[in-house]
Amino acid sequence: MTDESIGGMLRIALILTVIMLLSAIALAVTHIYTKPFIDQTKEQKLKEGLSMVVTQADDFKDLGGGYYEALLDGKVIGKISTVYADGYNDKIKMLIGISDGKILGVHILEHLETPGLGARSTEVRPDEDEPWFLRQFKGLDSVALKKDGGNIDAITAATITSRAITDAVAEELRK
């Protein structure tokens, strides 16, 4: 231990502090630069999601707290809420649009389900423009998986994901 002297220790501490300061500055700069992009892509995904849920709307009003109103010519034609379902791997973040106790549409914003299994909840068949699993919900006033005596086809081998989404929709309908 040769540089156990006060000067040696100070030098070491100084160098480490400088490295950490530089690191913090570099990160702050990157944060300021990338933040607008991150916010913009989030907003864009939300907008796309909202118009997938209520296709006929021409404008949306943010009510705060994850709630939105779908507007057509200034009239409210449906309410949309952000809902989290307990998926197989993690929470599934979805938008559910409801009008007069009937579902207008369901859209998944974020999920971490297994590819080939739960992730098929967002699978779009060729020549179609929306996921086949979520389209089943449109226009219904009560939902449950066919396995549970209801009206929704589950995704093959992904019952947990299918049930999580269906239960979340059913819960929202009851509100």
Next chain:
Amino acid sequence: MKTGKIIWDGLAKQNPTFRMALGLCPTLAVTTALTNGLVMGIAVTFVLACSNVLVSLLRKIIPDKVRIPAFIVIIATFVTIADMLLEGFVPDIHKTLGIFIPLIVVNCIILGRAESFASKNPVFSSLVDGIFMGLGFTLSLSLISVIREVLGTGKLIFFGNLLFSFDFSVLGFVLAPGAFLTLGLLLSLFNYIDLKRGTRQ
């Protein structure tokens, strides 16, 4: 050290995945689809090249005693930068890779190269080493991803474009057991090739 040798070491002779069995966690966790494996590999390459250059530049300034914490701060900084860039430009893939992006910090390949190569070699060699070790890793990840995605889902998708598909899939390959099995079989294949080559010489 010759540049050609550094390149060959990174891509094949000391391939981080198949030769050194380093950085196993992301190798198994994110290789469910080609796009994920590829993006992960590129992120690691970026971090590896940047941290190698900086470590090499600072190798005479950083006191030996605090070298590991200093390296960790440098690596963590570049990892966070990569994290923010991915979130800004490829948000869906960022979400899928999840905590495995910040976990690049503890990927043994990166600290290993900083410690065993960049802290002893000049800047240019360190940059080349970082890029090609990273590419070696990317190549391995892509290979495993392609096998798992094709066998597991019967499809191959490249950044949202369907390359091909057929009516056959063994779901297990995209699940946890398939990850271990694929890597085990690939490792044994490389061993087998080595053994064959060894007996011929």
Next chain:
Amino acid sequence: MSLIALLISGLFVNNFLLSRFLGLCPFFGVSKKTESALGMGIAATFVMVIASAVTYIIQQYILVPFDVVYLQTVMFILVIAGLVQFVELYLRKFQPDLYNMLGIYLPLITTNCAILGLALLNVTKGLNFIESVVHAVGAGGGFTLALMLMSGIRERLELAQVPKAFSGLPIAFITAAIMALAFMGFSGMI
């Protein structure tokens, strides 16, 4: 999520090694002897519990209030590295018996992704302080369990006649594949 569900999830369903792929280096490196697997497991669990508590405090009382969440990775890894050093010093001074048992595994733990992974998972799952600590106990227990099972199997594999190309790592991976398959059976538990 209830605390018991969290514990079971960590131990079996979302086992760190066999389902989440976190902390694999010691799984294939250290786990050839059952005793060292146990030592590594206990040391890791110990650090996991402390790290979960400390990173929770840092996240809630420093990173979020000051709006510097982007420093999370840097802060967490530094805290974990410092913590491991501190635990090592403490054990050497005050618990020499425990130090003799776990000491050699501690330096390996800093760069083990199970610790940082757990800290990050606690944040993304939005767990509170108690939940984070319980999650750490479950995850550490599951880590130890899988490590010990693997070492038991590998002790016997050493004596088995394995095809040459499969000897060493490849057969360990195939063993892990079968274990992961078995652990998938737990997935209906919660």
